[in-house]
Amino acid sequence: MEAIRIENLTKKYKDVVAVDNLSLTILKGELFSLLGVNGAGKTTTIKMLSCLTKADSGDAFLNGKSITTEADAVKSIIAVSPQETAVAPNLTVRENLELICGIYGFPKEKTNQKVAEQIRLLGLDSVINKKAAKLSGGYKRRLSIALALISEPEILFLDEPTLGLDVLARADLWDIIRALKGKITIILTTHYMEEAEALSSRIAIMKSGKLLICDTAEKIKEYAKTENFEEAFVRIVRGEAI
């Protein structure tokens, strides 16, 4: 069953075509990765899908709701964890989580239940009363994802979730993301090839706003005639894969 259907989505910034006639389908419960070099159009695609940027033409349907005509309905079923950690620095971890519950209008009982759930899921118990500004990079990322998950989204956008993290923090976050796989639909953008390969159900590679390929990591490697996913990515982006 499809979670996202993108139909000929296009976005131009002056003379630059950031996303060019993009069409693809993402299934419910999939962990779908968007890959591409800088300027490929990944972030613009996510911004259009999360109703932050208006498309110039085309449309996308998130669980059947149009991003062009039903933005409020789309916003009620999605959550975004931006590239920057995007937390309230002088609020504690608990207060940050309670803030999002307040914005979604959860009653007190549900708020307490959801906060406890996210603390357990993201392993935030040791820092629950710490101000967000004082957290390490890894914990800030966990909090960022917890803030996105607490609103019970059907579709979650993770924009470079492990950017700048050390190896251990990244491995911890991978475990958390893996645990979410199948429960909600996740769209992930990353520059780390091994991350996309390890986590994704399917991967789309973009260049200059265009979709080059969309398949499983194995099929992409087969297509590029290599055993190494990073090499496959390079070949496809350079246009060397036949």
Place this chain on the structure above:
Amino acid sequence: MKMLAFMGRNTKELLRDPINLAFGLGFPLALIFLLSAIQANIPVSLFEIQHLSPGIAVFGLSFLTLFSATIISKDRTSAFLQRLYTTPMKPLDFILGYTLPIIPIAVLQSIVCYVAAIILGLKMNVNILLSVIFIIPSALLYIALGLLCGSLFNDKQVGGICGALLTNLSAWLSGIWFDIELVGGTFKTIADLLPFIHTVEMQRAILNGNFTKALPHLWWVLGYGITFLVVAVFFFIRQMKKQ
């Protein structure tokens, strides 16, 4: 509900920043005590407590512009606002959520200022209470300026524009530190056309019980306040759509 949750967050962010407390409350208090000490040694009519305290109460408001601009610009640059734009929050929730928490801080700031003035010899009467109430239109003007600067500039620019330029403009063109009549000419014309002197003169007139004199200044303050607010809302929504 959404707006209340956001308001609560902004109040905590503002009150938990030690720099805000130091500048918002500490600096005006230090000024009032320092200038009163100077006045005690070298009497200057401008620094008599009846004349000085309304000016200091208004000068403290210029820091509110810095506070509101800083929190908005930091929320923009840290992508916290981008996160909230993908929630069901509406533009009005953001604008009221940023504006309303600063009003009680402005009232508290002016109460602290007048309490200090009473300690330094200001006669206690009902006009002090009215001065505190009528600080609200001036506070709205300064908060709207903060909303405008926060929507237009990043946090580094806000530090320069609101922290340095605006506090200086507000100090030089308000008649708090020297009598603008004595400078006269173009300087006085410019000062009269800008809102800063009117915010101070309104406070002085109310504290002295001269409400007829306060009224024309109130129209200036309200006129500028509403204009700044409308422009600020326009630019806030514009940057929201730009996201």
